[in-house]
Amino acid sequence: MTAPALHPFRTCPATGHRIDRQAERLVRVNAVAAVVALLVGAIAALLLVLTRWQAVHLLPAVWYYRILGVHGMNMLIFFIIFFEMAVLWFAGTVLLDSRPAAPRYGWFNFALMVSGALLVESMQWSGRADVLFTSYPPLKAHPLFYLGVILFAVGALGVVGQFFATLVIAKREKTYAGSMPLVVYGAMTAAIIAVITLVHGAAVYIPTFLWSLGLIPAVDPEVYRLLWWALGHSSQQINVAAMVAIWYMLGALTVGAVVLNEKVSRSAFVLYILFISMASAHHLLVDPGFGPAWKIVNTSYFMYMAVLASMVHGFTVPAGMELGMRLRGYTDGLFGWLRRAPWGDPGFSALVLSVVVFGFFGGITGVTIGTEQINITVHNTLRVPGHFHATVVSGTAMSFMGATYYLLPLVFQRKVAFWKLAKVQPYLFSLGMLMVEMGMTFAGSFGVPRRHWDISFSQAPFDVAFSPAVDLFLAVMGIGGILAVTGALSFIAIAVKSVFFGETVTEFTRGVAMEGVPQGLTHPPVHPKNADELNEAMHAPARGIAGATPGTLVLVAVFLVAFMLYYFTNWKLLTFLWKIG
Amino acid sequence: MLTKVHTGLEPVPGIWWRPAHKAERVWVAIAFAWCMVLFAMMPLWHWKGGQNPSGTRRRVDPKAYYARTIAFATQYKVGEDRGLPIAAPPAGADVYLVGLTFQWYPILKLERGREYTLHLSSLDVNHGFSLFPLSVNFQVVPGYDYALRVTPTAAGDLRIICNEFCGIGHHTMVGRVIVVDAADKPVADNRRPSLLGGGAE
Numbered sequence: 001m002t003a004p005a006l007h008p009f010r011t012c013p014a015t016g017h018r019i020d021r022q023a024e025r026l027v028r029v030n031a032v033a034a035v036v037a038l039l040v041g042a043i044a045a046l047l048l049v050l051t052r053w054q055a056v057h058l059l060p061a062v063w064y065y066r067i068l069g070v071h072g073m074n075m076l077i078f079f080i081i082f083f084e085m086a087v088l089w090f091a092g093t094v095l096l097d098s099r100p101a102a103p104r105y106g107w108f109n110f111a112l113m114v115s116g117a118l119l120v121e122s123m124q125w126s127g128r129a130d131v132l133f134t135s136y137p138p139l140k141a142h143p144l145f146y147l148g149v150i151l152f153a154v155g156a157l158g159v160v161g162q163f164f165a166t167l168v169i170a171k172r173e174k175t176y177a178g179s180m181p182l183v184v185y186g187a188m189t190a191a192i193i194a195v196i197t198l199v200h201g202a203a204v205y206i207p208t209f210l211w212s213l214g215l216i217p218a219v220d221p222e223v224y225r226l227l228w229w230a231l232g233h234s235s236q237q238i239n240v241a242a243m244v245a246i247w248y249m250l251g252a253l254t255v256g257a258v259v260l261n262e263k264v265s266r267s268a269f270v271l272y273i274l275f276i277s278m279a280s281a282h283h284l285l286v287d288p289g290f291g292p293a294w295k296i297v298n299t300s301y302f303m304y305m306a307v308l309a310s311m312v313h314g315f316t317v318p319a320g321m322e323l324g325m326r327l328r329g330y331t332d333g334l335f336g337w338l339r340r341a342p343w344g345d346p347g348f349s350a351l352v353l354s355v356v357v358f359g360f361f362g363g364i365t366g367v368t369i370g371t372e373q374i375n376i377t378v379h380n381t382l383r384v385p386g387h388f389h390a391t392v393v394s395g396t397a398m399s400f401m402g403a404t405y406y407l408l409p410l411v412f413q414r415k416v417a418f419w420k421l422a423k424v425q426p427y428l429f430s431l432g433m434l435m436v437e438m439g440m441t442f443a444g445s446f447g448v449p450r451r452h453w454d455i456s457f458s459q460a461p462f463d464v465a466f467s468p469a470v471d472l473f474l475a476v477m478g479i480g481g482i483l484a485v486t487g488a489l490s491f492i493a494i495a496v497k498s499v500f501f502g503e504t505v506t507e508f509t510r511g512v513a514m515e516g517v518p519q520g521l522t523h524p525p526v527h528p529k530n531a532d533e534l535n536e537a538m539h540a541p542a543r544g545i546a547g548a549t550p551g552t553l554v555l556v557a558v559f560l561v562a563f564m565l566y567y568f569t570n571w572k573l574l575t576f577l578w579k580i581g
Numbered sequence: 582m583l584t585k586v587h588t589g590l591e592p593v594p595g596i597w598w599r600p601a602h603k604a605e606r607v608w609v610a611i612a613f614a615w616c617m618v619l620f621a622m623m624p625l626w627h628w629k630g631g632q633n634p635s636g637t638r639r640r641v642d643p644k645a646y647y648a649r650t651i652a653f654a655t656q657y658k659v660g661e662d663r664g665l666p667i668a669a670p671p672a673g674a675d676v677y678l679v680g681l682t683f684q685w686y687p688i689l690k691l692e693r694g695r696e697y698t699l700h701l702s703s704l705d706v707n708h709g710f711s712l713f714p715l716s717v718n719f720q721v722v723p724g725y726d727y728a729l730r731v732t733p734t735a736a737g738d739l740r741i742i743c744n745e746f747c748g749i750g751h752h753t754m755v756g757r758v759i760v761v762d763a764a765d766k767p768v769a770d771n772r773r774p775s776l777l778g779g780g781a782e
Contacts, residue, residue: 015590062749095590132746136707138723139748179597182589221707221722248589259589262597264605287720288638288701288727295634296623304616311612315605320589327586372623373632379718380709380744447716449709449744453752460755461663461684464713464740531586539583539602547604556608560615571622577715579631579696579732 012094012410013507014521018175019411022103023093027086027411028499029110031404034082035495037117038397041074042488049436049481053474054456061453065132068451070124072133076235076392077152078117083400084190084242085113085159090411091187091245092166097175101165105158112155119148132451134228137208137219146209153205157198160191182259182266183252186245189269194238196277200230222289233280236388239396240310241272246399247317247355253406254348254518255341256324256525257317258535260549265316271309278302282370286379295372307367314359315556319549326538326548327531334551345519346422350402353430358395361437362387364563374570376580380451383444386437393484394433398426401491405518408495414502415516418494425494429487435480443473445573634719636729643723646702650677654687662688662757675700675728678741678756680708680721682748685741685756693736693762701727709745712758718744733760738767 009018044067050058059067093100100106122144123129129141167188170176180188204227211219248265251257259265281298284290325337332340342348365387369378378384408416416422446467448455457464498516508514508521528534538548546553584597601609627633653676657668666687670676672695679686681704691697701710701721708721719727741756761767 061752065746065749065751096592130749134746136745138706139746176592178592178594181592186589220724222725225707225720225722245589252588252590257588258586259584259593261599261601261605262584262593263599264601264609265589266597284720286634286718288636288722288725291638292627292633292635296627300620300623304619307619308609308612308616311615312609315608315612319604324588367619371619372634373626373630376632376634376718377716379720380711381716381718445716447711447713447742449711449742451746451751452742452744455752457752457755459753461665461753462740462755462757464742464755467714527586532583535583535586541603545603545607547602549604553604553608560611563615567619571626574630574632577632577717578712578734579730580717581631581633581635581730 018097023100030086037078044071046485053478088163096170098170109155109158116152143212190241197234229280229283237276250351253520257320268309268312276306285375319552350426354399362390381444386440417497432484439477641726653677683750683754711742711744713740736762
């Protein structure tokens with residue numbers, strides 16, 4: 001291993017961090033690969049909504065299913081995981097002022113991931129893997145499809161290993177004093193969950209690969225579903241942990257959000273590690289392979305401890321922002337801190353939209369439909385994608401986009417191109433996605449199936465006549481989809497223009513606004529010198545429970561009431577069905 | 582004693598394992614209590630509620646299950662629609678339904694308010710049993726027999742949509758369940774012209 005002194009560092013003009021140039025390049029290539037996957041996935045998304053919007057019904061059946069597989073792979077695997085690799089390189093090195101572990105091996109892993117992704121793409125586009133994202137056997141794809149997924153996963157696992165090694169290096173070389181920052185702790189949580197996830201991936205894809213080659217006779221369809229969801233759902237928990245870490249990061253960068261209590265926030269991350277992979281069981285609630293005790297233990301005892309973790313972050317993230325703002329003097333009323341926040345900073349608006357839609361929409365629907373009995377009314381209907389688009393897209397992807405607006409000047413050293421567009425992009429994207437999610441959820445509650453080319457059933461032997469309201473909801477989904485894809489393509493245009501043709505920016509002058517540089521960098525949110533005294537005063541026992549963060553208490557109370565209403569309404573709706581036992 | 586004011590981007594000096602402020606403690610307690618309510622609801626519904634996905638579940642050879650279903654359909658056949666037998670088993674009977682690309686076999690005729698044991702399985706790949714318009718959904722997995730005790734609560738001419746992708750013809754896979762009342766309404770053999778025409782109305 002090369003001695004650390006030989007690694008060239010540069011110093012970040014805004015944050016003062018030491019940035020290793022090799023690590024920086026790895027952040028860049030992984031982020032660029034993520035954006036390329038996002039582009040493919042977004043175009044696919046447009047074609048899909050325009051097909052599911054029955055009035056338009058664009059694609060023929062074969063291409064609808066094919067593109068659906070492409071969309072799933074590009075969005076849920078390639079876009080998200082490449083971006084998470086960028087986050088790991090960033091959090092491990094830049095935030096800890098450290099050099100990366102074995103950067104050349106990082107390039108090898110990147111190459112492995114790219115070749116895996118290209119294999120999967122070529123199999124899918126050429127129609128040799130029309131098995132959708134989940135590829136449930138006995139549906140069989142070309143062996144190279146499974147091999148591509150395996151290569152991608154091995155590369156990702158390698159990067160996760162390098163991230164852990166980087167943490168060790170930073171600790172040994174004492175690049176920081178005390179405990180690692182909370183954001184890095186969150187990234188580490190994501191990395192640990194990634195190991196759990198990818199090991200399940202190996203357990204499911206390696207036998208399936210051998211089966212596709214004819215080397216083993218069969219793969220049990222139910223065992224496959226069990227193991228596949230330990231990959232398929234757990235991988236979305238990598239997202240949750242990475243997204244929450246980014247929430248803390250964007251909060252700090254945009255409004256000087258403070259960490260209320262490290263013990264609480266870190267314990268919540270630990271709950272994710274311990275319990276969240278069992279939440280995969282909620283995909284199997286109406287499966288014939290498992291009994292009620294297994295289903296209840298996994299989805300309630302275990303999943304609800306992960307739900308608890310999200311509810312804790314759902315409080316500590318906005319409360320940290322509120323306290324950060326109050327310490328900086330925005331103390332008027334319950335919501336003065338929110339009203340006077342930098343809504344024109346795309347990093348901030350993306351953060352808030354991500355927290356709100358993830359929590360209110362994704363979280364509440366997810367817990368409700370993941371209930372054993374309620375799942376009878378939901379399984380495989382459009383309500384399922386309605387839920388997970390709220391978590392993965394409106395939550396995770398939105399937060400990743402918000403982070404990009406800061407990574408462009410900080411890591412790529414480029415101004416954000418099309419700055420005016422960048423300021424509205426989070427709103428456009430989030431609104432569009434919200435319409436998609438609402439449309440899908442309401443259409444799904446009429447029993448409209450997911451992954452279905454033609455709900456007019458024109459070629460079916462028996463007629464199925466959905467309520468006319470379904471047409472309305474699918475139109476909302478379609479229009480929302482067009483808006484959201486416009487938002488996603490705007491983001492891609494901004495990112496590509498900035499990275500490849502953008503204006504270089506190496507210095508930020510405090511207090512001088514600059515076109516194309518988010519406010520958090522030109523006007524960094526600094527706490528006053530007496531912040532600790534102010535903090536003590538705000539937490540004085542005399543101020544009662546509301547104490548330092550009264551606004552957030554109101555917000556979480558609203559959240560809890562919404563949660564309860566939605567949850568018990570769904571139980572009520574369940575009673576209208578047949579008796580089933 | 583509060584930790585020094587800091588953001589999530591800064592390393593934390595010293596010991597950060599400090600007691601949380603009351604607001605946080607109260608919220609964590611409320612959230613935990615709510616999670617316990619969520620947890621309690623599932624066992625409670627098994628005890629008091631009418632809709633549970635328990636059933637009995639066992640492995641089965643797909644071909645044997647298919648043969649069993651054909652025997653069932655022949656035994657209780659009362660009519661035919663679109664070439665598919667209409668099976669009308671007596672109350673309390675074991676009812677067999679099989680999914681195969683791209684068909685639900687056979688058509689079932691059940692009586693409102695009577696309990697049946699509905700067996701679901703597949704001959705080939707995964708299918709999704711989705712009873713329209715009620716939205717009752719179960720995963721149908723080849724090699725597994727999912728036997729659910731069901732009691733239809735209202736008469737009507739229902740559909741079974743396949744809602745698990747099973748191949749390129751997936752969207753044509755629709756089956757039929759007729760639930761009749763004591764007066765045998767609606768009629769079992771399908772006279773509606775739109776249905777005889779084989780398409781949407």
